[in-house]
Amino acid sequence: MTLYANRPAVQALQPSLIRKLSNSAIGRTDVIPLWFGEPDKPTPEFIRQAAKDAIDEGQTFYQPNLGIIELRLALANYMNGLYDVRLSAENIAVTPSGMSALALALQCIVAQGDTVVAPSPVWPNLPAAAEILGATIARVPIRPSCGKWQLDLDELFAACAPNTSALLINSPNNPTGWMLDDAEQQMIIDFCRERELWLIADEVYNRIVYDREYAPSFVDKLTEDDKYLIINSFSKSWAMTGWRLGWLTAPKSLISTLEIVAEFNYSCIFAPVQIAGITALEQGEAFVRQSVARYRTALAAVESCFSGLPRVEFPAPRAAFYAFFSVDGVDDSYAFAEKVLQESGVGLAPGAAFGPEGEGYLRLCFAAEAPLIERALSKLLPLLS
């Protein structure tokens, strides 16, 4: 007998197309895997050492739901240093991943029957985490225009219906590298205030930016009276994907709700992981800069290769570490990614994984050494020419 989840919202969830494709390559040792959104190197040694020291000290007991106060303070200081804002620890909830931060935020805000408006293509977990709560996603396309990704704000605002409870915005965007500028963020906040909508912003790529030092953030345009939740994570900036450490920034008056919801989802986070996070914040700036420089070199290799391929359209990413490109004649991205995997051994993510707006595209993660990216590109060349 096959058993099914009782809940229709859960029955309707689709497994990741990226994972489906990568599962098909299990056991193959010749694959260059550029399908996941993960830096190629382990977490820096000084961050790992901090976790080991905490384990040695016996920090193996329960911790507060919202995170240890030292990390919440360090995060407030970090955000205050990066942006023109004065957050305190009471604005911060530490979470066991950016994904958990997103799930927690949505559990507070989004009810069955709500609509959530989200620019797309987008990391599939964003819409899915709202759908799991019984919400419907209204997708607003991010489109390439004159070699740049663009979101039409009028279209975004027009998508908001009476049953819309939140805007869910991922900027810098995975997979496109699209990024809101400050003026656009202000317009979105004004709209949310007028319509009393929640703003849920996923800013996990805010340190991986190529045309300035850090991405514009909603955080320095919001007040304690605004309905907002900002998601961030240690994963991308400090190469800590596997550690499962993220945080929410929120108005102080919402923190006691987050504390209760955290208790009934995961309760708390391993102290050594949190202490590693403090070390990343306090000693990790050089690593962040070196990483971005490394990704910029890899991006240049992609741009140089793709610019010589007339079939490839590649709107340049301003941020994140993905090349999201289309290939003339390709309208089934999963089938093409499968063909690419079989014929070249390069693992790309199919654009359809990021919503219907991503169909026809492929995502290549270039968070790796330039020589590896160049080797992958040379293997891809016959398929893209």
Added chain:
Amino acid sequence: MTLYANRPAVQALQPSLIRKLSNSAIGRTDVIPLWFGEPDKPTPEFIRQAAKDAIDEGQTFYQPNLGIIELRLALANYMNGLYDVRLSAENIAVTPSGMSALALALQCIVAQGDTVVAPSPVWPNLPAAAEILGATIARVPIRPSCGKWQLDLDELFAACAPNTSALLINSPNNPTGWMLDDAEQQMIIDFCRERELWLIADEVYNRIVYDREYAPSFVDKLTEDDKYLIINSFSKSWAMTGWRLGWLTAPKSLISTLEIVAEFNYSCIFAPVQIAGITALEQGEAFVRQSVARYRTALAAVESCFSGLPRVEFPAPRAAFYAFFSVDGVDDSYAFAEKVLQESGVGLAPGAAFGPEGEGYLRLCFAAEAPLIERALSKLLPLLS
């Protein structure tokens, strides 16, 4: 402006009375804290070493949603060794805590408007995790009778209504130490089969048992055709509360659903924590036995003290590490726990934290060295005499 969560189910959640009381003692250094459900000692060194080795090896990348295969296999082997059952890795989903296992199980099964039937008093997170999904809890009392905690199964079955989707049973029970026997478990399974109800069993205390070696489990009475999810955790058996590592046992056909729901809740678990879990399973049996012996000694101290106090009624726990006792004349457990804290410096959990059925009771965690428990008891004596 004070902001509130949009969702009524979240607005209705109450913060923990245990946490409320313990927060009132922050800064006090003279308190003997017996209010939380946590062993007094850090995780054994050999388990901590395994995590540090994995960190040294650079195991800092994303992991599979369901846990690393080595841990899933180790868990299947562990369960097969303990019970008369033949699980495989496809029956196991590793989760970032028992709490997460519970949240994940309920997300699959419990929809808005459902009723979930649960014996009570019970760990407050069990009902709350269902309530957060919009479900209603029907509590069936576990009562003291002839010095023992008892659940009337006819009463349990009578509480199941047409909109009941699941039985949610915590045996061995926190806070009472009540435990189902094998025959009772079989009757519950028969009833669930007949009524096509899901059985969600929280068995996290299955190794902390005083009248036999391990607690009866539903697992060896269920088949691949049964609708069940069993929650377990490394927290209590191996003193790993802070690590956040648990697991679900489920029919194989449900595992792909759990995989997707895990992806959209927390995605995966830090590999060094999982490797520590393997080490606990493979090398931790002596530690489990020593711990139970230690708790038995502490329990004997409690029993010896309470048996001489006519005002105290203390039905003996068969399992877990809590003394759940009533005091003649006490009908407001929070007020009394506050008084106990102020006058004796001993931190007890108020029984009301575990549901209305717990009112009038207090919970003392005796997962500590006997001399500490004896010191706490001597401080409590004037208040209980």
